[in-house]
Amino acid sequence: MTQRLAPVLPDVADDAAFAARALDWVGMDRIALPLQLPAAHGEAALQVPAEVDVAVDLRRPDTRGIHMSRLYLRLQDAFAAEPLTLSSLRRILDDLVESQRGLSGSARLVIRYEHLLRRRALASDNAGWKRYPVQLEATVADGRFRAVLGFSVEYSSTCPASAALSRQLNAARFTTDFAAARPLSTQVVGEWLASERGLAATPHAQRSRADVRVELQPSFDAGLPVEALVDALEAALGTPVQTAVKREDEQAFARLNAENLMFCEDAARRVAAALAADDRVARFEATVSHFESLHAHDAVARVSGP
Structure with a gap:
């Protein structure tokens, strides 16, 4: 009986490139992946849905394309197998570069997800989950690793x-x-x-938001400090929005607002002071937005620093 051989499938990615030149990044955006977050404060580890962008550079000008399927397949189990840390990110990025077998020297990941933290009520014996949108951008280029963490914190601001x-x-x-x-x-x-x-008059207050991007120190080698940085900012601002609220919690929140009157300029300086004091942060950028209840426009302040 004659054995039939599997046909050799064509691979046009090996063809010579037209208008040959190197490319900065090639890859895929918005890949759906599960993400495992480390356990915190006695809570069980969480698995959350994430959206991931992945890319590598194409250094050979005459090569038509990268091995894109290798990037996708290597990502499928990478984040579900272990909690997300800077060390695991570095290993994944190095693996993505290696998968291209000499075509690339750099890799880039952008990970977007919602970080869930359980927050205690201010006065009552209650708690609730609160979500913080996170974007993590990590790159390795010629052996140099860089990680930039972005997140948002909502708070109340009384004028x-x-x-x-x-x-x-x-x-x-x-x-x-x-x-x-x-x-x-x-x-x-x-x-x-x-x-x-x-009570003849009450001051106007509004929900507000601090959008932050921090470049983490290269020497920092641990889990992502999302919770620690969120805690620092919420403590500095003094009036983070709440989850479970009873009357005693609402009264305590009103007291905190009276103790933390602030313009957007005040809030930006508080955020900057908290980030500048953190040894894990190499550089930061922050934008605070007060969604005015008096005006039809927003009050915004931006600050950056080492």
Whole structure:
């Protein structure tokens, strides 16, 4: 019985390139992959859906194309097998370069996902999950590794100018209501403050967001510091948006807003101070946006530094 040989399939990627020249990046965008995140604070490790862009350079001008399927296949199990760390990212990038067998010397990954963190309520015994959009860009070029981490933090911002104007109206109403000579006591004043007459005006506040990009130090070799950096920024801003909220939590949040009055300029400086103090950060860029409740436009401040 004659054995039939499998046909040799043509590979036109080996053909000579027209208008030959090297290419900066070649690859695929928006690949769907599972991503395993390290466990934190006693929580179990999480697997989340991610969207990944992958590319390598094409250094040989006369080569028509890269081995694109090799990039896809090597990524399929790479992130599901172990938690995402800078070390695992470096190994994956080196493997992507090696898969091209001399065609490439650089590789690039952009990973987008939502990082889930469990957050305690401010006063009640409750907690809830909160999502933080993350974008991680990692490259290896001629043996040099670089990782840039981007994420967003939402918070509340109460306008200092509006607070001052509100205090003035509250003081004016107090003067009017107590203009007649009568005995004053802490009980009388306390009852007045707790009544509707005790609140002549309220300052305007709005949900706000800090969008941050940090280049991580090359010497930092551990899991991604998403939670640590988020914690630092939320502590610096003082008024992160909440998850589970009972009345006592809402009251505590109102107190925090009064203690953390801030313009967008104030918020940007708080963010910058927190990032500049972190040894894992080589450089940062931050944009804070206050989605105004007074104006139809946003108030925005940008800051960067080492």
